[in-house]
Amino acid sequence: xxxxxxxxxxxxxxxxxxxxxxxxxxxxxxxxxxxxxxxxxxxxxxxxxxxxxxxxxxxxxxxxxxxxxxxxxxxxxxxxxxxxxxxxxxxxxxxxxxxxxxxxxxxxxxxxxxxxxxxxxxxxxxxxxxxxxxxxxxxxxxxxxxxxxxxxxxxxxxxxxxxxxxxxxxxxxxxxxxxxxxxxxxxxxxxxxxxxxxxxxxxxxxxxxxxxxxxxxxxxxxxxxxxxxxxxxxxxxxxxxxxxxxxxxxxxxxxxxxxxxxxxxxxxxxxxxxxxxxxxxxxxxxxxxxxxxxxxxxxxxxxxxxxxxxxxxxxxxxxxxxxxxxxxxxxxxxxxxxxxxxxxxxxxxxxxxxxxxxxxxxxxxxxxxxxxxxxxxxxxxxxxxxxxxxxxxxxxxxxxxxxxxxxxxxxxxxxxxxxxxxxxxxxxxxxxxxxxxxxxxxxxxxxxxxxxxxxxxxxxxxxxxxxxxxxxxxxxxxxxxxxxxxxxxxxxxxxxxxxxxxxxxxxxxxxxxxxxxxxxxxxxxxxxxxxxxxxxxxxxxxxxxxxxxxxxxxxxxxxxxxxxxxxxxxxxxxxxxxxxxxxxxxxxxxxxxxxxxxxxxxxxxxxxxxxxxxxxxxxxxxxxxxxxxxxxxxxxxxxxxxxxxxxxxxxxxxxxxxxxxxxxxxxxxxxxxxxxxxxxxxxxxxxxxxxxxxxxxxxxxxxxxxxxxxxxx
Numbered sequence: 001x002x003x004x005x006x007x008x009x010x011x012x013x014x015x016x017x018x019x020x021x022x023x024x025x026x027x028x029x030x031x032x033x034x035x036x037x038x039x040x041x042x043x044x045x046x047x048x049x050x051x052x053x054x055x056x057x058x059x060x061x062x063x064x065x066x067x068x069x070x071x072x073x074x075x076x077x078x079x080x081x082x083x084x085x086x087x088x089x090x091x092x093x094x095x096x097x098x099x100x101x102x103x104x105x106x107x108x109x110x111x112x113x114x115x116x117x118x119x120x121x122x123x124x125x126x127x128x129x130x131x132x133x134x135x136x137x138x139x140x141x142x143x144x145x146x147x148x149x150x151x152x153x154x155x156x157x158x159x160x161x162x163x164x165x166x167x168x169x170x171x172x173x174x175x176x177x178x179x180x181x182x183x184x185x186x187x188x189x190x191x192x193x194x195x196x197x198x199x200x201x202x203x204x205x206x207x208x209x210x211x212x213x214x215x216x217x218x219x220x221x222x223x224x225x226x227x228x229x230x231x232x233x234x235x236x237x238x239x240x241x242x243x244x245x246x247x248x249x250x251x252x253x254x255x256x257x258x259x260x261x262x263x264x265x266x267x268x269x270x271x272x273x274x275x276x277x278x279x280x281x282x283x284x285x286x287x288x289x290x291x292x293x294x295x296x297x298x299x300x301x302x303x304x305x306x307x308x309x310x311x312x313x314x315x316x317x318x319x320x321x322x323x324x325x326x327x328x329x330x331x332x333x334x335x336x337x338x339x340x341x342x343x344x345x346x347x348x349x350x351x352x353x354x355x356x357x358x359x360x361x362x363x364x365x366x367x368x369x370x371x372x373x374x375x376x377x378x379x380x381x382x383x384x385x386x387x388x389x390x391x392x393x394x395x396x397x398x399x400x401x402x403x404x405x406x407x408x409x410x411x412x413x414x415x416x417x418x419x420x421x422x423x424x425x426x427x428x429x430x431x432x433x434x435x436x437x438x439x440x441x442x443x444x445x446x447x448x449x450x451x452x453x454x455x456x457x458x459x460x461x462x463x464x465x466x467x468x469x470x471x472x473x474x475x476x477x478x479x480x481x482x483x484x485x486x487x488x489x490x491x492x493x494x495x496x497x498x499x500x501x502x503x504x505x506x507x508x509x510x511x512x513x514x515x516x517x518x519x520x521x522x523x524x525x526x527x528x529x530x531x532x533x534x535x536x537x538x539x540x541x542x543x544x545x546x547x548x549x550x551x552x553x554x555x556x557x558x559x560x561x562x563x564x565x566x567x568x569x570x571x572x573x574x575x576x577x578x579x580x581x582x583x584x585x586x587x588x589x590x591x592x593x594x595x596x597x598x599x600x601x602x603x604x605x606x607x608x609x610x611x612x613x614x615x616x617x618x619x620x621x622x623x624x625x626x627x628x629x630x631x632x633x634x635x636x637x638x639x640x641x642x643x644x645x646x647x648x649x650x651x652x653x654x655x656x657x658x659x660x661x662x663x664x665x666x667x668x669x670x671x672x673x674x675x676x677x678x679x680x681x682x683x684x685x686x687x688x689x690x691x692x693x694x695x696x697x698x699x700x701x702x703x704x705x706x707x708x709x710x711x712x713x
Contacts, residue, residue: 120274133184134145141209148181189240190240191245204294211302246311249312249316252284253283277340284317285351287313321366325367335433380441394423399467405469415554423485424484431445446493474559477578531582532585548611549615571618582626583666584662585666598633620696622696632645638669645680654697
C-alpha cells in the first residue's frame, strides 16, 4: 500500500516516499529552492498559470470520461491551492508548502496507485540518489534539468496514454510539481547571473552549468507543440538569461557612487557630481573588465556574453545619466555630464585597453538626441551668462589697475596689458571645452564669445578714456591688445569671430588718435616761436625734436604696423604745423631777414627729416615741403621762382590756390609778376596728379588777409 499524500518541506519537490526531507545545514549555500517562499514566488509568477492550464486540461478530460461535471470539487481544490500560494504560511508555523502535494509517481488523490503510473524510484536522480531540489540547491543545474526532462517526458507519455483520465487532479499536481521545479531552476539561473559581478567572485562552474542549461532548454523546447501541450512550451531561458544580465547591470550601475554622494546635483553639488561620475565610470569599467577577463571565459560557446553585458551596461548607464541630466543645474554641472558622456565614457580608452574598447556602431547613443540637444541648449544659456560675467570681472580688474596707476609691463619689447591674456584664455578655454563635446557646441560657444567680446571692447574703451589713467604706455598697451585680438583670435577662428574685426579696428583707431593727441598737446605750444625774429638767432626746433624722440621711444613698444603709422602721423604733424607758422607768420621779414629766414627754414627742414628718418619714419615724401616754400621765399633770381613753384605743386598736389596766394604775398613780387605766377600755378593745379593718399596742405588753413587781397588784384 502506497503512503498517503503529505506536505512537502521546504518547497514542492519530487521525492521518494521513504526518502528523508532535504534540509539545509548552517553555512551551506542558500539557493532559490531552499526556501518555500521562493517556490511560492515562482508559482505565483509562472506556476499558477501552469496549474490553471494543467487543471483545465485534467478537468476537461475527466468530465469527458466520467460524464460527471464535478465543478465543485475541482474548483474548491483550485481555490485551496490558490489561497496557499497567495497567503503563504501562517504566522508562527514552519514555512512548509501549504499545498498538499504528492510525490511524482505516488498514489493519486483517492489513495490508489495508477496501474500504469510511474514508480517512485524514477524521482531520484541517477547522481547519488539526490532529488531535483537537492541538485538545484547544490547548483548541479545540468543534472537537475536532465532529471526534469525525464519527468516531463514521462508525464507527456502518461497523458498521451490517458493514464490520468480517471484522476485528472493527480496529473495536475504532478505537472505543477515539474513546472515549479522548472521555475526554481530558472530562479537559480537568475541568482547565479546576478551574483557573478558581486564581491564573492565568479563561480565559473555555476556559470558554465547555467549556460548549458539555457542552451539545453532552447534545444529541448525549440517551438510550441502543435497540440498546445504546456509542458513542452518553450520557456525562453535565453531571454531569461539576458534579462538577468540586464538586471545585474542595472543594479550595479544604480548602486555606483551612492556612498556619501547620492544623486543630488544641487547648487553645491558640482564636486559631488564630479565624484559620482568618476565612481560610476570606475565601477562600469571594473565590471566590464571582469566580464571580459573572468566571466566570458567561464561560459561555453554559443551565448553572446560580451555583447549582452555591453548592451546591458550601456542601457543602464544611459538611464542613470538621463536621471542625472534631469536634475542638473548650472553651467558646470551640465558640462560635467556632457563631457563625461562624450569624452570619458565615449573615449576609446574607457575600458583601459584597446581590445576592450566600446563599439560605436551596435550601441545606441548614450543620451537620446532630444536629451542631448536639451543639455546643450541649457549649457549654452548658462554659458552666455557666465561669459558675460567673466568680462564684467575683467573690466573690474582693469579699473583696479587704473586706480593703482600700474604701468604696463614690457614683454618681448612690447607694452603688454594682462587684458590680452585674460581674454585669450577666456575664449580659448571655453571654445576648447565645447569643442571636446561637439563641433556644434564649439560653433555656438564661439558665437557667444564673439558677441560678448564685441560688447566688452567698446565698454572698455569708454571706461578707460573717461578715467585718469590715460597715458602713452597704457594707450600703447591697449593698442597692442586690440591688435593681438584682431590678428590671433581672428586668425584662429576666422569664420566665427570675423564680425569682431570692425569693432577692434575702430577701438584701435580711437586709442591711436588719443595717443597722437597726447604728443600733439605737448608739441603745439613749441611751434609758436617759429618764424619769428627771435627764431632767426635761436635753436627753437630742438625742444620739438626732443618731444618727437621721447614719443618715438613709446612707439618702439607698440605693434610695428601701428607704430610706423603713428610715427608717420607725428612726422606729418610736425611738417604741417611748421608750414602753418611759415604761411601765417606773427612777424614779417623783409630783405635780408627774409633771406635768412628762408635759409633757417631749409636747415630746420633738414633737421626734421634727419630726426624722423633716424626714428624710423618712412614718410620721406614730407621732406621737400618746407624746402620748396623756403626756396620760393629766399630765391633772389625771380625768374626761378616759377620753377620752385612747379616743384611744389608737383610734389604736393593737395595744395590749393589760397596757399599759393599766401606764399606769393610773403614774397612781395609785384602785381604783374604775382598775377603771372598765380595764373601759371592755376594751370598746373588743373593738371596736377592724385595725392596718392598723401595729405599735407589740405589740412592747412590760411586767412584771407589784406596782403593776399592786394596780391590778387
